[in-house]
Amino acid sequence: MRFQDAAKDARAVVYAGIQADPLVWRLADLLADATAAQRVLARAVMNGESSDVEAWRVMFPSLFVVSAGVAAVNPERTLSQSILAASLEVAARGDQVRSQFRGAIVEALTERLLARRVPASSIHRERRILFDGVAAEIHPYDVTVEAPGAAEAYDCKWGARGISADVLHQLYDARAHAADEGERVLPVLVVFDARRSCEVRLARHTAPRTGTRLVSLESLDRIAGRRPGRTS
Amino acid sequence: MLLERIVSALADLVAASESIDDEWIYVHDLETVWVARLRAVGAERTMDPPAGAAAAIGALIDEAHRIADPHRAIDWLSTLPQAALVAIGEDAW
Numbered sequence: 001m002r003f004q005d006a007a008k009d010a011r012a013v014v015y016a017g018i019q020a021d022p023l024v025w026r027l028a029d030l031l032a033d034a035t036a037a038q039r040v041l042a043r044a045v046m047n048g049e050s051s052d053v054e055a056w057r058v059m060f061p062s063l064f065v066v067s068a069g070v071a072a073v074n075p076e077r078t079l080s081q082s083i084l085a086a087s088l089e090v091a092a093r094g095d096q097v098r099s100q101f102r103g104a105i106v107e108a109l110t111e112r113l114l115a116r117r118v119p120a121s122s123i124h125r126e127r128r129i130l131f132d133g134v135a136a137e138i139h140p141y142d143v144t145v146e147a148p149g150a151a152e153a154y155d156c157k158w159g160a161r162g163i164s165a166d167v168l169h170q171l172y173d174a175r176a177h178a179a180d181e182g183e184r185v186l187p188v189l190v191v192f193d194a195r196r197s198c199e200v201r202l203a204r205h206t207a208p209r210t211g212t213r214l215v216s217l218e219s220l221d222r223i224a225g226r227r228p229g230r231t232s
Numbered sequence: 233m234l235l236e237r238i239v240s241a242l243a244d245l246v247a248a249s250e251s252i253d254d255e256w257i258y259v260h261d262l263e264t265v266w267v268a269r270l271r272a273v274g275a276e277r278t279m280d281p282p283a284g285a286a287a288a289i290g291a292l293i294d295e296a297h298r299i300a301d302p303h304r305a306i307d308w309l310s311t312l313p314q315a316a317l318v319a320i321g322e323d324a325w
Binding site: 036044047048049058060062095160161193197203204218 | 255257258261262265266269282283284285287288291292294295298299301304306307308310311314315318319321324325
């Protein structure tokens with residue numbers, strides 16, 4: 001088993017520009033430190049239509065309310081405001097670009113969270129996993145952890161709707177082919193959406209997923225080796 | 233009662249999503265599970281909603297009604313209940 005950079009075709013070059021956009025990294029940094037409720041805010045804004053900051057504050061009162069006994073400026077409210085502002089910047093990019101940004105943000109967030117658990121030097125992006133006698137997958141894995149005996153392969157999705165048979169097969173195959181060579185790969189599907197919605201999507205698929213771990217919006221902190229918190 | 237307004241908005245989002253034929257079953261399954269979740273939360277709650285919850289629910293419904301694109305509507309079918317649960321001080325899942 002070995003890892004290899006994905007070929008740089010035209011699509012990959014365009015997408016690499018989005019992945020490198022400072023806004024993607026700013027949001028990933030903010031969301032890495034966010035509560036689950038703040039992540040729901042980000043998802044709503046980047047899925048939404050309104051560009052009115054005040055309207056979003058009304059929709060998420062617990063994240064922005066100034067109440068008696070709480071300082072008008074506090075770190076959690078400041079983070080909420082930063083997440084709202086950055087999410088609105090993504091929403092303003094237009095439908096097609098917004099969609100690409102959202103995917104890149106989930107990948108960057110996954111990388112950020114992984115860096116809290118494993119050495120940064122072991123984390124890679126857009127990599128293929130090659131096995132002897134097995135044709136290489138067309139699509140690279142979004143994020144990989146390349147550590148002897150403890151490799152991990154991540155596919156990252158903005159929403160549950162992005163879960164497809166192809167994705168499930170590719171993740172399952174990584175684990176199965178690695179096992180054939182006496183190696184270990186942990187396949188992980190990261191979805192920036194509620195597990196409930198992911199389970200609805202998965203229920204209609206017959207693709208194998210034994211051994212594939214699902215990390216959803218409420219459990220993102222597990223990527224960093226932390227227990228998830230509540231939203232309320 | 234607040235959550236029943238979200239249930240009604242979810243039905244509107246389903247209607248907005250139905251032109252995507254390939255996702256018809258997914259859309260209706262999403263509605264089924266989230267309506268069940270919202271109603272279960274509503275049945276169990278004994279405390280009044282927190283300050284700002286009614287306005288939040290109204291604003292979330294307004295936002296849902298701004299969504300005309302069917303793909304965006306499918307995204308909101310999952311997002312709206314999570315945001316509504318956060319607004320009333322419940323766990324979003």
